[in-house]
Amino acid sequence: MGTLILFILFSALFAPATSTNRTLSGGLSLSSENPEDVLTSPNGVFSAGFYPVGDNAYCFAIWFASLTSRSQDRTVVWMANRDQPVNGRKSKLFLLRTGNLILTDAGEFTVWQTNTNSLSSSELHLYDTGNLVLRTLGGTNLWESFHFPTDTLLPQQLLIRNTKLVSSISQTNHSSGFYKLLFDNHNVLCLLYDGAEVSSMYWPLPWLKRGQDDGRFVYNSSRIAVLDSFGYFSSSDKFTFSSADYGQLLHRRLTVDYDGNLRLYSWDEEGEMWVVSWQAFQVPCMIHGVCGANGICSHVPGIGRNCSCLPGYKVINHTDWSQGCEPEFDLSFGKNKFDFLQLSHLDFYGYDYSTYPNRTLDQCKNLCLELAECKAFQYTFRSDDGYSTCYPKILLRNGHLPSFGGSFYLRVLKNNHLSNANLAEEVGLNCSSKGALLLERAYTKSRVNGIVKFMLWFVCGLGGLEIVGIFFVWFLLLRTPKNSTADKQGYLLAITGFRKFTYSELKKATKGFTEEIGRGAGGVVYKGVLADNRVAAIKQLYEANQGEDVFLAEVSIIGRLNHMNLIEMWGYCAEGKHRLLVSEYMEHGSLADNLSSNALDWKKMFEIAFGTAKGLSYLHEECLEWVLHCDVKPENIFLDSNYQPKVADFGLSKLQSRVETDNSSFSRMRGTRGYMAPEWVFNLPITSKVDVYSYGIVVLEMMTGKDAAKGVHDIDSGEQPQHKRLVSWVREKKNRAASIESWFDEIIDPRLKGKYDIGKMETLIGVALQCAEEEKDARPSMRQVVEMLLAPENDLQ
Numbered sequence: 001m002g003t004l005i006l007f008i009l010f011s012a013l014f015a016p017a018t019s020t021n022r023t024l025s026g027g028l029s030l031s032s033e034n035p036e037d038v039l040t041s042p043n044g045v046f047s048a049g050f051y052p053v054g055d056n057a058y059c060f061a062i063w064f065a066s067l068t069s070r071s072q073d074r075t076v077v078w079m080a081n082r083d084q085p086v087n088g089r090k091s092k093l094f095l096l097r098t099g100n101l102i103l104t105d106a107g108e109f110t111v112w113q114t115n116t117n118s119l120s121s122s123e124l125h126l127y128d129t130g131n132l133v134l135r136t137l138g139g140t141n142l143w144e145s146f147h148f149p150t151d152t153l154l155p156q157q158l159l160i161r162n163t164k165l166v167s168s169i170s171q172t173n174h175s176s177g178f179y180k181l182l183f184d185n186h187n188v189l190c191l192l193y194d195g196a197e198v199s200s201m202y203w204p205l206p207w208l209k210r211g212q213d214d215g216r217f218v219y220n221s222s223r224i225a226v227l228d229s230f231g232y233f234s235s236s237d238k239f240t241f242s243s244a245d246y247g248q249l250l251h252r253r254l255t256v257d258y259d260g261n262l263r264l265y266s267w268d269e270e271g272e273m274w275v276v277s278w279q280a281f282q283v284p285c286m287i288h289g290v291c292g293a294n295g296i297c298s299h300v301p302g303i304g305r306n307c308s309c310l311p312g313y314k315v316i317n318h319t320d321w322s323q324g325c326e327p328e329f330d331l332s333f334g335k336n337k338f339d340f341l342q343l344s345h346l347d348f349y350g351y352d353y354s355t356y357p358n359r360t361l362d363q364c365k366n367l368c369l370e371l372a373e374c375k376a377f378q379y380t381f382r383s384d385d386g387y388s389t390c391y392p393k394i395l396l397r398n399g400h401l402p403s404f405g406g407s408f409y410l411r412v413l414k415n416n417h418l419s420n421a422n423l424a425e426e427v428g429l430n431c432s433s434k435g436a437l438l439l440e441r442a443y444t445k446s447r448v449n450g451i452v453k454f455m456l457w458f459v460c461g462l463g464g465l466e467i468v469g470i471f472f473v474w475f476l477l478l479r480t481p482k483n484s485t486a487d488k489q490g491y492l493l494a495i496t497g498f499r500k501f502t503y504s505e506l507k508k509a510t511k512g513f514t515e516e517i518g519r520g521a522g523g524v525v526y527k528g529v530l531a532d533n534r535v536a537a538i539k540q541l542y543e544a545n546q547g548e549d550v551f552l553a554e555v556s557i558i559g560r561l562n563h564m565n566l567i568e569m570w571g572y573c574a575e576g577k578h579r580l581l582v583s584e585y586m587e588h589g590s591l592a593d594n595l596s597s598n599a600l601d602w603k604k605m606f607e608i609a610f611g612t613a614k615g616l617s618y619l620h621e622e623c624l625e626w627v628l629h630c631d632v633k634p635e636n637i638f639l640d641s642n643y644q645p646k647v648a649d650f651g652l653s654k655l656q657s658r659v660e661t662d663n664s665s666f667s668r669m670r671g672t673r674g675y676m677a678p679e680w681v682f683n684l685p686i687t688s689k690v691d692v693y694s695y696g697i698v699v700l701e702m703m704t705g706k707d708a709a710k711g712v713h714d715i716d717s718g719e720q721p722q723h724k725r726l727v728s729w730v731r732e733k734k735n736r737a738a739s740i741e742s743w744f745d746e747i748i749d750p751r752l753k754g755k756y757d758i759g760k761m762e763t764l765i766g767v768a769l770q771c772a773e774e775e776k777d778a779r780p781s782m783r784q785v786v787e788m789l790l791a792p793e794n795d796l797q
């Protein structure tokens, strides 16, 4: 039965579209004139043939054949001649008897070849992985397309030294574009904008110190990166990620898109479309080259990015923003013709002429005026120690909003009547969402207009003059020294789309913290409605006395975690003593609520156990054991409208460990009785295996219907009724039972009786018992748990 189901599932997933799979032998060719002339992989997933890229223009390509039959919707994964398409008539892919594979245009020119030769005969095969391989009959590989990727990396395809992914020019033009994914000279996997005039690296973020702050490892020169079929990517510089749907066997592809973002896509069978399951950038304006020189990129949520020109500049080509903007005035006028326009929210990355510390604003202005090529400067000022820095800029590229460090001063003609008001309007700066960020900035303005605007920001951000007063006091008393780490955090937060809320915003959202929906070790959770009508769960952490920068550093990591089995974090608030976390709200409540209300059947239970494992696996793997949950229990697992589990409260252990006295490392107060691993009790090192233990207990609790926190009141274990821990009770029953069936009869929740799949139940209970081993090394990792639950015999019916 199980195998039949599995067979149907697999044939549905990998059904051959046609039966025309054939190999290309020496002396034969494929023709551009015959659309039937394609090679298809044995599993039917991929085809290789001539792909139309324009009127009477073809490229020899590999595409996903099984996903759609409409040729215009094909997803191309590789091209031989992307920069030199061939004619539709008389073009051929020819495998010569000498072993060379050549592509000829209109029967004449060779536009592409593999430059291979072989004395014995050779054949061209398209493998199930999507790799097109030229090999001798003896089995020696002469050439393979996996070694020459275009813009896409398929699962199991290695990205190595000297290979790179290069984006397309646009969505419709497959020619080589400007964005590249490659290993740089520091052995770091990076994204590079390699434009017509300039090149710059933009991922990992260029202002992070290479090999230190960016989390990369620079001393492994093997330079290998690979994606597996389950959605786990790893690179030799220790950069790894798991897709949001990690663990499922899906069609996947990692592509450098024409917009410069690196995205992992998975094929959604039901929706018949590609969905993004991971991407390098949430906010596209951090990608270089977006709006060209003198352009400003702004992120419009829901729409994407938008380009505009600096005041006094006009766009060069409306249909192609990458050409940027040009000044409407002559920069070579004498220096006394110029003045500066302050644009506080703007930042242009790179192209500093030099860095000048400790300059006044006037000195910085003069510096810029003296330099003929200085177009503007960035000026930062720290109000606590009065330290300032001046960065004159010779090129204005990678302009984006908002900025976090200091102000930007643009060189403009005197009496220009330009103002920054229309700039702010055009790019849609919005008080309600940016007010909080603005307060972090140091103000050095003297202009009346600036002060008025500053006050306006306050009013917008805080919603009332009364609060402004209170806030002003707070601002004066508690403003923390601004340092470069805080600046970087600001950048990071902007990139993840995770944002800072003001306390008054959250107070308003929760109607003054009235509707309490939960209470745990970390703090009290309230239901609230945000200004944009999203319903949120707002957790007020018990008084946290760590500094704002430490809190920020940690919260920014939590904000970057993104997995379908983790509660989505929307933001945080850190003001004075208040520390709050804002996340999505789950209508279906927690697993604990659902277990007690008997709302779950076997299928949902299994899905919940599996999904929870995937969420925890992501937490452990993605962050290299950085984020231990430390409090896995039914109260912390929430269910969405499809009863998919979402783990909540992750990262809290880290946020709070600093609160306790430093020498206690992880205090003994973590976790909840009944779910806590023995390491806590015996003072042993705490690793991710503590979550594995708690997970095992949660699964046992779900399947037996017994409350782990209360233990089991066992009446059959002898003359005296005994109170036992859940896991020892299950083990004892196993040892005494004559068969699996009689064991399950005794332990499985009577409400599930007769409604579960015994094979899957055996796996699940087996995994749970292994997870709940006393000895931490005997427990599997969460990743292994996912794999065990994923084993073919456990596929869904």
Ligand SMILES: *[C@@H]1O[C@H](CO)[C@@H](O)[C@H](O)[C@H]1NC(C)=O
Pocket: 019, 020, 021, 022, 042
């Ligand atoms: C398809 O390819 C497989 C393996 O290469 C081969 O065994 C099979 O005979 C081929 N089918 C057709 C219809 O050519």
Ligand SMILES: *[C@@H]1O[C@H](CO)[C@@H](O)[C@H](O)[C@H]1NC(C)=O
Pocket: 053, 054, 169, 173, 174, 175
């Ligand atoms: C694609 O872009 C390249 C480079 O800009 C250009 O030469 C080519 O004509 C374009 N192809 C099509 C089909 O538009």
Ligand SMILES: *[C@@H]1O[C@H](CO)[C@@H](O)[C@H](O)[C@H]1NC(C)=O
Pocket: 220, 221, 222, 223, 224, 235, 236, 237
């Ligand atoms: C370098 O990376 C490769 C691939 O990830 C790995 O197999 C190898 O062990 C690493 N070597 C060192 C010295 O870390």
Ligand SMILES: *[C@@H]1O[C@H](CO)[C@@H](O)[C@H](O)[C@H]1NC(C)=O
Pocket: 300, 303, 306, 307, 308, 309, 426, 427, 428
């Ligand atoms: C995008 O920018 C243009 C100016 O380049 C502006 O007219 C338009 O309103 C902006 N669109 C949005 C949605 O902000």
Ligand SMILES: *[C@@H]1O[C@H](CO)[C@@H](O)[C@H](O)[C@H]1NC(C)=O
Pocket: 317, 318, 319, 320
């Ligand atoms: C603007 O750019 C488009 C696309 O690159 C090009 O076809 C067009 O000729 C350009 N227009 C001008 C005026 O340069």
Ligand SMILES: *[C@@H]1O[C@H](CO)[C@@H](O)[C@H](O)[C@H]1NC(C)=O
Pocket: 358
């Ligand atoms: C900054 O410059 C002033 C004079 O211009 C000098 O007195 C002060 O010591 C300098 N500060 C630093 C940190 O260099």
Ligand SMILES: *[C@@H]1O[C@H](CO)[C@@H](O)[C@H](O)[C@H]1NC(C)=O
Pocket: 428, 429, 430, 431, 432, 433, 532
């Ligand atoms: C500001 O943003 C909020 C939500 O982000 C939106 O509802 C509001 O209309 C925006 N206001 C302006 C003036 O754009």
